[in-house]
Amino acid sequence: MKLTEQQKNRVEDLLSRMTLEEKIGQMNLESPSIVGGFDVPFEELIEMMTDGRISQEEFQKIMSTATRDFHEEDIRAGLVGAMMGDDPVKANELQKIAVEESRLGIPLIMGFDVIHGLRTVYPIAIAEAGAFDEDLFERTARIAARESRAHGIGWNFAPMIDVARDCRWGRVSEGPGEDAYLASRFARAKIRGLQNDRTSPENYVAACLKHYVAYSACESGRDYNTTSMSISQLHNVYLPPFKAAVEEGAASAMASFNDLNGVPCTVNPYTLRELLKGAYGMDGFVVSDANGIKECVTHGIAEDDRDAGIQSANAGLDMDMGTHIYKDYLKEAVESGAVSMEVLDDAVRRILSVKMWLGLFENPYVSEEAIARYAGKIPAEHAETALEAAKKSIVLLKNEGNVLPLSKKQKISLVGNLAASEEEIIGAWAMSWRNEDCVSILEGLKNSGAEVSYYPCGGPEGEINADEIARACGEGDVVVAVVGELVSMSGEASSKANVELPGKQREMLSLLLEKTRAAGKKLVTVLMNGRPLALGWEEEHLPVLVEAWHLGVQMGNAVAAVLTGEENPSGKLASSFPSVNGQCPIYYSHPNTGRPGSKSKFTSRYLDAPFDALFPFGYGLSYTTFAYSELKAEEDKDCLRVAVRVKNTGDRKGTEVVQLYMQDVTASLVRPVKELKGFSRVELEAGEERTVNLELKKQDMGFYNNQGEYVLEDGLFRIYAGGNSRDCLCAEIRVNF
Numbered sequence: 001m002k003l004t005e006q007q008k009n010r011v012e013d014l015l016s017r018m019t020l021e022e023k024i025g026q027m028n029l030e031s032p033s034i035v036g037g038f039d040v041p042f043e044e045l046i047e048m049m050t051d052g053r054i055s056q057e058e059f060q061k062i063m064s065t066a067t068r069d070f071h072e073e074d075i076r077a078g079l080v081g082a083m084m085g086d087d088p089v090k091a092n093e094l095q096k097i098a099v100e101e102s103r104l105g106i107p108l109i110m111g112f113d114v115i116h117g118l119r120t121v122y123p124i125a126i127a128e129a130g131a132f133d134e135d136l137f138e139r140t141a142r143i144a145a146r147e148s149r150a151h152g153i154g155w156n157f158a159p160m161i162d163v164a165r166d167c168r169w170g171r172v173s174e175g176p177g178e179d180a181y182l183a184s185r186f187a188r189a190k191i192r193g194l195q196n197d198r199t200s201p202e203n204y205v206a207a208c209l210k211h212y213v214a215y216s217a218c219e220s221g222r223d224y225n226t227t228s229m230s231i232s233q234l235h236n237v238y239l240p241p242f243k244a245a246v247e248e249g250a251a252s253a254m255a256s257f258n259d260l261n262g263v264p265c266t267v268n269p270y271t272l273r274e275l276l277k278g279a280y281g282m283d284g285f286v287v288s289d290a291n292g293i294k295e296c297v298t299h300g301i302a303e304d305d306r307d308a309g310i311q312s313a314n315a316g317l318d319m320d321m322g323t324h325i326y327k328d329y330l331k332e333a334v335e336s337g338a339v340s341m342e343v344l345d346d347a348v349r350r351i352l353s354v355k356m357w358l359g360l361f362e363n364p365y366v367s368e369e370a371i372a373r374y375a376g377k378i379p380a381e382h383a384e385t386a387l388e389a390a391k392k393s394i395v396l397l398k399n400e401g402n403v404l405p406l407s408k409k410q411k412i413s414l415v416g417n418l419a420a421s422e423e424e425i426i427g428a429w430a431m432s433w434r435n436e437d438c439v440s441i442l443e444g445l446k447n448s449g450a451e452v453s454y455y456p457c458g459g460p461e462g463e464i465n466a467d468e469i470a471r472a473c474g475e476g477d478v479v480v481a482v483v484g485e486l487v488s489m490s491g492e493a494s495s496k497a498n499v500e501l502p503g504k505q506r507e508m509l510s511l512l513l514e515k516t517r518a519a520g521k522k523l524v525t526v527l528m529n530g531r532p533l534a535l536g537w538e539e540e541h542l543p544v545l546v547e548a549w550h551l552g553v554q555m556g557n558a559v560a561a562v563l564t565g566e567e568n569p570s571g572k573l574a575s576s577f578p579s580v581n582g583q584c585p586i587y588y589s590h591p592n593t594g595r596p597g598s599k600s601k602f603t604s605r606y607l608d609a610p611f612d613a614l615f616p617f618g619y620g621l622s623y624t625t626f627a628y629s630e631l632k633a634e635e636d637k638d639c640l641r642v643a644v645r646v647k648n649t650g651d652r653k654g655t656e657v658v659q660l661y662m663q664d665v666t667a668s669l670v671r672p673v674k675e676l677k678g679f680s681r682v683e684l685e686a687g688e689e690r691t692v693n694l695e696l697k698k699q700d701m702g703f704y705n706n707q708g709e710y711v712l713e714d715g716l717f718r719i720y721a722g723g724n725s726r727d728c729l730c731a732e733i734r735v736n737f
């Protein structure tokens with residue numbers, strides 16, 4: 001975040017004129033409270049419904065009679081620094097109060113969860129990351145930034161860059177997968193997309209890195225659970241995307257709910273002050289997660305709300321989301337010396353600097369023209385990018401007998417009630433989409449000109465309809481079954497102990513298989529889900545599997561393009577898939593152990609399940625095939641130059657994601673069997689062969705030890721290249737640093 005001297009002076013001038021209350025006001029993030037029978041934050045109301053304190057009917061009744069309190073009085077009094085919301089008209093109204101009616105006229109910063117698009121919802125991050133396409137990551141973020149600004153949002157609670165290795169955790173859907181390197185490249189690209197087009201204040205927002213940190217390492221994949229790990233693991237796996245994003249200029253971060261080795265991240269001076277603001281040099285501000293400060297009392301680290309507030313402020317937590325603890329207790333805490341004025345000024349300076357950098361002082365309002373831009377459908381070029389992203393995110397897992405692509409002449413029986421749904425293509429954490437922009441799979445197939453009949457038959461919940469299944473198999477030339485998860489089955493507070501296909505869908509697939517076989521027809525299975533699923537049974541029995549995730553508004557057109565062959569799939573998995581539940585967590589980049597898993601008895605294995613992933617990280621097929629040869633790794637001054645020949649051995653053009661991995665064979669700490677260190681998307685004509693060159697900087701061949709120091713150790717390295725993390729060529733090289 002670069003401020004001009006003049007902007008810096010303005011921040012200092014404001015700071016010098018602010019009262020203590022006004023300073024604390026800047027540290028207060030409000031959301032509209034629902035007023036009616038209840039005066040509690042909306043999140044709490046939802047919680048009350050979820051935990052049964054009120055029924056769903058009661059909740060709906062409250063919502064229909066309730067009005068919203070936007071805290072206008074507090075805004076006028078300078079006691080609010082930030083507000084949640086996605087309504088541009090409301091944003092302008094509230095901003096007017098802040099700018100024209102508060103004593104110092106400091107604008108609000110409006111924040112919102114724009115995780116994978118606002119109106120133009122593109123694929124969930126775990127899917128998009130599988131495109132291995134930084135330019136795409138950046139472009140989708142740029143669209144999100146523009147749409148956000150047009151809705152009054154200057155601060156996106158994104159990117160979510162938690163490296164996640166346990167697919168029981170529902171929030172794997174929101175992040176870029178299991179790998180620290182891919183997540184770091186993803187994080188950098190998202191920051192560029194959200195923040196870097198500063199040609200107009202309409203084009204950029206402040207990003208908010210979340211959830212800082214190690215939230216995804218929650219024990220047993222249960223959301224909000226405790227997190228314990230070595231310092232080396234923290235630095236090698238969970239911190240790198242955050243460090244990378246700060247280097248790229250990220251303007252803010254959100255402290256995560258979890259405790260890390262016993263210290264909740266909300267009050268953690270090591271992660272907040274020492275690393276994020278100290279070693280990494282983040283000059284923006286840190287916000288708590290919703291209710292995070294108060295939860296420190298429940299964690300058992302703070303005696304009461306006041307204590308939690310004092311610990312948070314002193315640890316470097318600049319803004320309070322949703323508890324009013326700063327508002328209620330910081331004044332007394334500063335006056336009594338429990339929190340110093342330097343701490344407070346540092347927090348406020350950071351918040352004001354972000355507002356200044358966003359141009360909010362000069363351009364606090366959304367223009368009528370910008371509001372009008374999104375009155376109807378999303379702009380065509382946004383839909384196009386969403387379509388490109390959706391196509392590139394689809395992963396072909398299995399295509400026995402080359403059933404796919406379908407020929408134009410084949411009549412399709414489309415099965416499964418997910419196939420006609422617009423709501424279920426969107427994915428977790430998207431709230432501002434509209435049906436008019438959504439293309440279901442059924443609609444997408446129709447748009448492609450395919451002849452298609454639709455049979456709901458069943459879905460993730462409820463019963464299946466055997467008669468309809470029989471009819472579907474009797475009537476078409478090919479059956480396309482769409483199965484998976486509802487959007488509500490992944491995302492926050494949606495951890496699962498069972499990550500197999502939910503409900504009776506396996507039974508439905510079994511019946512479909514039996515009936516299509518009897519009729520001599522082919523069965524294609526399309527998966528729509530927010531997490532890696534345990535697909536052991538499906539992989540064993542079903543001939544064709546297409547992983548289509550939750551792809552956003554253009555999902556239907558993208559799936560149709562892949563099924564009909566208009567698009568040759570190129571997506572790869574950003575996360576390993578287990579065969580069965582008990583293999584979780586599972587990831588490719590694990591240590592070797594003294595007894596690597598094998599078929600022998602006394603090795604690191606299960607008696608009743610395979611030891612490796614069903615589909616590993618980086619995996620994904622194409623309608624053509626690629627062959628790798630002649631891997632070379634040569635030492636240059638500051639890097640290794642890696643070259644590998646890649647040939648398209650099939651009969652159609654295709655794109656391959658060439659992946660470069662490394663293993664530090666002997667080191668002072670046990671290192672992973674493989675670590676991703678580079679990748680390149682390569683398009684090859686049928687029969688074309690090319691040398692793909694990748695550079696591995698020597699500086700990137702080290703690791704963090706348990707003192708949190710980055711070390712480069714001389715010795716033997718294995719260099720791998722291939723189309724996924726399992727099937728690679730290998731070369732060995734000794735390196736002295």
Ligand code: NOJ
Pocket residue numbers: 113157210289290492
């Ligand atoms: C809770 C979630 O953990 C976080 O990701 C989100 O940004 C905030 N709530 C605000 O909605």
